[in-house]
Amino acid sequence: MLRALTVALALLAGAAPALAQNGPLRIEITEGVIEPLPFAVPKFVAENSGAGGLATEIARVVAADLAGTGLFREIPEQAFISQITSFGAPVQYADWKAINAQALISGAVTAGGGQLTVKFRLYDVFAGQELGSGLQFQGTEDGWRRIAHKVADAVYSRITGEGGYFDSRVVHVAETGGKADRKKRLGIMDYDGANVQYLTDSNALVLAPRFSPTGDRILYTSYETGFPRIYVMDVANVGKRELPIPPGDMAFAPRFGPDGRTVIFSLTQGGNTDLWRMDISGSGAQRLTNAPSIETAPSFSPDGSQIVFESDRSGTQQLYIMPANGGEPKRISFGQGRYGTPVWSPRGDLVAFTKQNNGRFHIGVMRTDGSEERLLTASFLDEGPTWAPNGRVLMFARETQGASGESSLYSVDISGRNLKRVPTGGGASDPAWSPLQP
């Protein structure tokens, strides 16, 4: 009895703190699930006779954009219980709940005279309410894909809270021919591989194209004079201009500063490679490093105050950060292997890089102080990461092994999930992601 009582008292005493709480029942949820959010995009409503085809096409592109992120999963049309035949009509939430569509996107298209108007609404099906208010985009019929991307960006942004990245472009080096006789030219395309155009012919070797912060110009390196030189090209009219570099010197690895005027690049003089900066007009050249080692692949922080770059001053290729006007570099990479091609995230919090270790290549990210390094990929040859405008996705080049090996573009989420190939038609390398288009 005594023992039983003692036990009972001890248990009661232990329970007392829990009883002290008052008010509503309170529980804490700490374990969730990570899975794609199911959504439905019924065919957009064609509001005039000329819009029928595009109404279907636009809905398809919106669905592909969302599903392509890996964060969303499209519910196929065959599963639909009801359709949306009128843009303004009340949504039958029960019909969409029944197929577990958590987000529903309805849209309407008006087309005519080369002009296109697209309206859409986004619904949280289970909450039974609209998320945000409807939006309307206008453009040309030719630019229908861009409008579809804008709709998808708005949906993505509304649900995730992250900025979108679908209405963006990628400039890259398009490659044809085998490894021994490979032709390279600059290509530009939508982020999803559509609408490829070529900006240069394949007479001269081209390397490392980079967008300006507004996406209207491209810096790249070309060997058309026999030596590597830096050119700036206007994307709209493909007009180009060479940056003034002393004869005999080699300039490469250019990148814009966030002001759209400053250019940082590597300059090799007398066999030694250092970092320089210059105004896009060609004036104000300034040396940023002065070391016997090789300094290259510079990239500005989004606020323009710092530069991350690679250097072999320690004996192996490592990443360093220094003030944008030069100064003492601080090494940030300390893991095993070699680190190169650092790129500062547009959000400012991470640096993406290529890592070579034990004969394998990786794309990885680390915080700007070098902590929390995470490798996102591994293959025979992965290199040259570039950030999506929202800082959530990276694109890079992957080359397969062997004489017939080909380079192609891949993208991966910074969580390491959703690795996938970007369709480019032919071979492609050295991608650079544009900012979101205006």
Place this chain on the structure above:
Amino acid sequence: MVLSPETSDRPVPRPVPRVAPIPVAQPEPDTKAAEAPQEAVSPEKAPEAETVEEQDAAQPEEATTQIATEADQKPAAAPVSSMRPKTRPAAAKPTEKPTEKPAEKPAETAAAKPTEKPAAQDAVNSALAEALAGATAPADASGTGAAASGPPMTAGEKDALRVAVQQCWNVGALSSDALRVTVTVVVEMNEDGKPNTGSIRMLGFEGGSDAAAGQAYEAARRAIIRCGASGFNLPREKYDHWREIEMVFNPEKMRIK
């Protein structure tokens, strides 16, 4: 409170399993003890039944506490533990208040009712304080409906609810900013265990911007609505305890580093 339902339920099934193992162990003392009584009374086997009683007295520590308590005290023990749960909600308050009151209450009561209290000693004061606390506590409890309800939710029942909600808490589409926000959501429940969808609202958040909290809240709301669509498995007799539920959605473990 939590313990009472367990003890009241278990007495029924337990007597069988517990008694079974103990008798196995006890035959030894019985047989050992049997030898001595046999000499004193009679060598027959029949006396064994009688000797058992005598042996109990001879071996109070082992035999009596175990066998006797469960068989005999079931009825006595169950009411005791079941009664306490009801008083607990009230008892919880006194435990909070005494910490403040021992110093304050006596002074207050003394100041408020000097004519009666001066003669009263500390023991009386504390007794009054307890009585007052006990009187106020039920009032509070009835205000929330707790007093009128049955025993409160057990840890197991709360766990079941937590697991049910987290199955639908999908953070896969949340931004890294939203994954830094802990949101507290309150939901009113219908008696059938289904959430009242229109009642769901954000009580508060910490760790991010309003916008990020908005996305985090929407994901939390979807979790409650989706997994509650067919009703959460909640004990109806305790409805007053889950009529309103606060859920804290803490994504710390779900974050991308």
